[in-house]
Amino acid sequence: MAQDGFAERISKVGALTDPIRRALYHFVAHQPGSVSRDQAAEGIDVPRHTAKFHLDKLVDEGLLITEFRRLSGRSGPGAGRPAKLYRRARSEINVSLPRRRYDLASQVLADAVERALEGIPMRAALAEAADEGARVVTESWPHNRGTELERMEALLARLGYEPRVDHAAVEVRNCPYQQLSTEHPDLVCPMNRDFIEAAGRRLDCVGIVVESVDPGTRCCVRVRLAT
Secondary structure, three states, rough: OOOOOOHHHHHHHHHHHHHHHHHHHHHHHOOOOOOHHHHHHHHHHOOHHHHHHHHHHHHHOEEEEEEEOOOOOOOOOOOOOOOEEEEEEOOOOOOOOOOOOOHHHHHHHHHHHHHHHHHOOOHHHHHHHHHHHHHHHHOOOOOOOOOHHHHHHHHHOOOOEEEEEEEEEEEEEOOOHHHHHEEEEEOOOOHHHHHHHHHHHHOOOEEEEEEOOOOOOOOEEEEEOOO
């Protein structure tokens, strides 16, 4: 089955869950040219060493690329060392507020289509693709930190669902696939539920139930403790 690049593309989504890293990416991506570490640090008001760390992480993920150039424009002796500059890579990734995860959804849906073309019924293909997406997202996530609801809340927050623990349930206040789910609810909402259920299994959250709710402007599921 064709799975090349699936984990790598989801990794790029995860790279932007850190708020400083996301702000730096936004700043660099919206500049007309390459920027230095000092310019990036000043642009989002963080220390230079903090900007350096996160900029280089974005380079590692393939979201930014670097070049070296003397900012003075001079050459020869006395011109100073070339500065390391950053600019946006030609990566197809979209970040919005409220946070959306259309690229994550598209990878899961594309994976499901590939499985369906191999003869797997579409509903089963969606469930399998959602489980694979959950595996990639949770493979480095701690499985024993906090209660089951706290683990689910932390993961859903990382993915942009804007969860909130309310008594014995996690209410989800943002749909990361809003436009897709509005236009194709019979496809996207079951995929979303499959994905969250699979994530719960992989985090060893055996005492929770993922149930469908009327989404309105929010998400179509909530997570509660089993009774």
